[in-house]
Amino acid sequence: QDQQTKINVDDHQSLFEFIDSDHSGSISSKELLRGLAKLGIRTTNLQIQQIMNCFAGDDKLLQLDEFKVCFPLLQKERRFPALQQQNREKFLKLFQSVDTNGNGTLSRREVRKFSQQINVDYQKALKVFDEVDFDRTGTLDFNEFIFFMQGVGE
Numbered sequence: 468q469d470q471q472t473k474i475n476v477d478d479h480q481s482l483f484e485f486i487d488s489d490h491s492g493s494i495s496s497k498e499l500l501r502g503l504a505k506l507g508i509r510t511t512n513l514q515i516q517q518i519m520n521c522f523a524g525d526d527k528l529l530q531l532d533e534f535k536v537c538f539p540l541l542q543k544e545r546r547f548p549a550l551q552q553q554n555r556e557k558f559l560k561l562f563q564s565v566d567t568n569g570n571g572t573l574s575r576r577e578v579r580k581f582s583q584q585i586n587v588d589y590q591k592a593l594k595v596f597d598e599v600d601f602d603r604t605g606t607l608d609f610n611e612f613i614f615f616m617q618g619v620g621e
């Protein structure tokens with residue numbers, strides 16, 4: 468019986484198991500880097516660290532539920548241009564200008580105002596806001612804002 472080597476990228480469970488090379492039930496940053504490379508998604512250590520900071524819990528490992536949120540975004544933005552250093556600095560300045568009360572997070576109200584400024588439909592902005600509010604705080608931190616910008620840019 469032939470082993471199936473082609474991975475269905477829409478099947479998050481089998482994809483997770485494919486990347487979880489030590490079969491521990493969680494994905495480390497090293498496993499993510501290697502697994503994505505095998506899938507043809509080239510990333511740097513810095514990008515992997517950013518992904519882990521955004522999605523992994525306190526254990527610094529990706530669990531299946533975290534991976535299910537993270538992977539569709541990885542597919543959309545294969546090379547993560549927003550995570551390159553020069554772009555991060557631009558995004559940080561933009562984030563700080565949108566964060567009108569200076570508390571380090573963006574509220575729905577701040578995002579609504581910003582979406583009007585950049586001519587993005589508020590309903591779309593709200594949908595993306597909810598998709599990228601990974602920690603479910605009702606606000607966006609800087610890392611979530613990067614994914615927000617990629618989401619509204621599609």
